[in-house]
Amino acid sequence: MSECNVDDAASNEAWVPFKDRPEWRDLKPIPQDDGPDPVVQIAYSEQFREVYDYFRAIIAADEKSERALSLTKEAAELNPANYSVWNYRRNILQELNKDLKEELKYISQVIEDNPKNYQVWHHRRVIVEWLEDVTDELKFTEKILKEDAKNYHAWQHRQWCIQQFSLWDQELDYVDRLLKEDLRNNSAWNQRHFIIKNTTGYTDEIIKKELKYSQDFIRKAPNNESAWNYMKGVLQERKLFDFPGVLEFCHELYSKQIRSPFLIACMIDCYEEMLELGKPKKEETLQKATQLCNELAEEHDTLRREYWQYIARSLASKYGADVSGDS
Amino acid sequence: MGTSVKDIVIPSNAPKSLLLLKHADYIVSYGEKKDDYEYVMTEYLRMNGMYWGLTSLALVGHLDKMNRSEVIEFVLKCQQDCGGFSCSIGHDPHLLSTLSAIQILTLYDAVESVNTDAVVRWIKSLQQTDGSFYGDKWGEVDTRFSFCAVACLALLGRLDEINVDKAVEFVVSCMNFDGAFGCRPGSESHSGQVYCCVGMLSLAGRLHHVNADQLGWWLCERQLPSGGLNGRPEKLPDVCYSWWVLASLKIIGRLHWIDKNKLVEFILACQDEETGGFADRPGDMVDPFHTLFGLAGLSLLGDTTVKAVNPVLCMPEELLKKSKIQFQYL
Ligand SMILES: [Zn+2]
Numbered sequence: 001m002s003e004c005n006v007d008d009a010a011s012n013e014a015w016v017p018f019k020d021r022p023e024w025r026d027l028k029p030i031p032q033d034d035g036p037d038p039v040v041q042i043a044y045s046e047q048f049r050e051v052y053d054y055f056r057a058i059i060a061a062d063e064k065s066e067r068a069l070s071l072t073k074e075a076a077e078l079n080p081a082n083y084s085v086w087n088y089r090r091n092i093l094q095e096l097n098k099d100l101k102e103e104l105k106y107i108s109q110v111i112e113d114n115p116k117n118y119q120v121w122h123h124r125r126v127i128v129e130w131l132e133d134v135t136d137e138l139k140f141t142e143k144i145l146k147e148d149a150k151n152y153h154a155w156q157h158r159q160w161c162i163q164q165f166s167l168w169d170q171e172l173d174y175v176d177r178l179l180k181e182d183l184r185n186n187s188a189w190n191q192r193h194f195i196i197k198n199t200t201g202y203t204d205e206i207i208k209k210e211l212k213y214s215q216d217f218i219r220k221a222p223n224n225e226s227a228w229n230y231m232k233g234v235l236q237e238r239k240l241f242d243f244p245g246v247l248e249f250c251h252e253l254y255s256k257q258i259r260s261p262f263l264i265a266c267m268i269d270c271y272e273e274m275l276e277l278g279k280p281k282k283e284e285t286l287q288k289a290t291q292l293c294n295e296l297a298e299e300h301d302t303l304r305r306e307y308w309q310y311i312a313r314s315l316a317s318k319y320g321a322d323v324s325g326d327s
Numbered sequence: 328m329g330t331s332v333k334d335i336v337i338p339s340n341a342p343k344s345l346l347l348l349k350h351a352d353y354i355v356s357y358g359e360k361k362d363d364y365e366y367v368m369t370e371y372l373r374m375n376g377m378y379w380g381l382t383s384l385a386l387v388g389h390l391d392k393m394n395r396s397e398v399i400e401f402v403l404k405c406q407q408d409c410g411g412f413s414c415s416i417g418h419d420p421h422l423l424s425t426l427s428a429i430q431i432l433t434l435y436d437a438v439e440s441v442n443t444d445a446v447v448r449w450i451k452s453l454q455q456t457d458g459s460f461y462g463d464k465w466g467e468v469d470t471r472f473s474f475c476a477v478a479c480l481a482l483l484g485r486l487d488e489i490n491v492d493k494a495v496e497f498v499v500s501c502m503n504f505d506g507a508f509g510c511r512p513g514s515e516s517h518s519g520q521v522y523c524c525v526g527m528l529s530l531a532g533r534l535h536h537v538n539a540d541q542l543g544w545w546l547c548e549r550q551l552p553s554g555g556l557n558g559r560p561e562k563l564p565d566v567c568y569s570w571w572v573l574a575s576l577k578i579i580g581r582l583h584w585i586d587k588n589k590l591v592e593f594i595l596a597c598q599d600e601e602t603g604g605f606a607d608r609p610g611d612m613v614d615p616f617h618t619l620f621g622l623a624g625l626s627l628l629g630d631t632t633v634k635a636v637n638p639v640l641c642m643p644e645e646l647l648k649k650s651k652i653q654f655q656y657l
Contacts, residue, residue, distance in 0.1 A: 083418075087465065090465075155514070186515060190509075193504055
């Protein structure tokens with residue numbers, strides 16, 4: 001629900017106290033009201049205290065001026081997570097009709113220093129919306145994702161830009177590059193789904209292509225949760241059997257002694273579907289599925305024993321009675 | 328490419344039992360350290376921070392250690408003309424701080440001391456035509472805000488004031504191909520967002536939209552060999568994510584799918600034996616946020632020295648029993 005960490009404020013050695021700045025002499029600073037408990041001796045930095053005392057005074061006076069704008073910059077630098085500072089900064093930007101291109105440059109720098117902060121990304125989104133100009137956005141988010149390929153905020157912003165300004169064309173190439181760098185990048189797999197779903201959709205032809213695409217990655221790292229989830233996601237609206245080869249693919253890996261829980265889970269899904277569709281050899285299929293559940297519970301995925309036992313039980317209760325009737 | 332998993336190793340000297348009283352002391356002393364850099368830096372989270380601290384105290388049975396009237400007075404000062412609550416005096420209102428404010432007032436049975444009609448009006452005004460909610464007037468959309476809005480209204484007994492069908496429709500549109508949820512349609516699944524979406528659907532009585540077996544599996548895949556849970560694939564385990572995952576599993580009736588003993592061991596190892604409090608991972612700095620979710624997690628896992636916690640609202644169950652809120656569980 002909220003950030004885990006609070007970023008450290010940047011230290012600024014050339015800082016001039018407000019009491020030594022003639023242009024601020026007319027404004028009376030307002031100290032922080034700390035809420036419950038009597039306010040005790042304040043020992044945190046003089047700079048932090050003064051900047052925020054003046055910030056409160058600016059808000060109280062509803063002052064929207066150049067000096068107020070530069071004050072929000074100082075306040076944001078000390079604590080970029082303070083959303084009220086950004087809100088007020090935007091009010092000033094509008095009132096003074098400031099050059100938003102400049103603002104975009106400025107917020108780029110702030111985001112690079114604080115890439116995991118909600119408020120700075122939100123500020124950027126509003127500025128891009130006002131500018132109705134998305135020229136730099138893909139390049140910018142790419143730069144951030146180069147440092148941390150799973151940065152949730154950067155992906156959010158990128159998806160918003162792509163959707164808002166129809167920037168779908170090159171995105172699959174980008175995703176492909178990311179997955180070649182790190183095939184476990186769950187964000188990139190998600191982006192792949194997002195792009196295809198919103199452009200071509202998962203047609204029969206695309207599904208075949210995507211099955212092959214994900215299977216090639218699974219062969220390289222059979223225990224990659226993200227690739228398996230994607231492969232099954234591709235078939236979400238279909239039957240595994242509409243696209244022959246899934247169970248064969250699993251068997252191929254299994255015969256190579258691969259025992260990834262995701263592989264075995266996918267085999268169980270295939271068997272379950274066969275049971276559901278009333279394919280022949282019910283008893284044998286159920287037995288295979290149950291056997292695999294036991295393997296997972298007892299050997300390959302003991303952490304999730306309860307889950308696999310549940311799957312085995314629910315298969316037995318759904319298809320077991322029927323099987324005994326058959327024989 | 329191997330099958331290595333991103334995880335941590337629990338040090339052998341990490342705490343193995345719950346230091347209940349130390350945690351109460353930690354929270355009380357945190358609130359007193361107003362001269363601390365950390366305290367000042369988190370002003371923008373003050374209301375949330377007070378909710379984390381007060382709920383922690385309530386869960387260990389020491390809510391009386393804080394001054395009730397001072398807390399309520401602070402919360403009242405944070406209600407803005409529009410009806411919403413800000414995180415601290417003089418800040419802008421936001422749904423995140425508004426939920427914390429309503430939760431704090433509920434802890435103290437003091438909801439009636441604020442203008443509830445104004446809160447309800449403000450929350451209503453944030454709902455969009457697609458059913459989603461803005462967090463504040465600046466227009467950010469996130470399923471976290473859908474949860475905050477619905478949770479506030481449920482606590483106020485006014486859920487019928489918004490378009491619940493539309494709100495549900497938006498949350499369901501954020502369900503992904505892996506069965507989990509993200510913050511907007513198409514956003515990557517994330518266990519914090521799963522908690523918000525599942526909690527919201529529980530309060531709305533619409534959990535049938537969830538594919539509980541698929542989601543349950545995705546959630547229990549979050550458990551790593553160390554016993555801790557992560558928020559997304561290939562991320563490190565963390566006490567707060569352990570709570571989001573655990574609470575979601577509880578709501579969909581699949582809590583027993585994870586290895587409880589190993590998770591208990593992980594959470595206990597995140598305590599600081601000297602100062603009290605919990606950190607995100609063993610050996611890291613403690614904070615009130617992870618302290619609440621550590622305690623709440625242990626409560627869901629059956630530790631009876633901590634009071635029973637409600638998995639949807641993360642508040643003491645005994646307190647909510649008195650209310651008329653309907654929680655759906657699978
Ligand atoms: Zn955390």
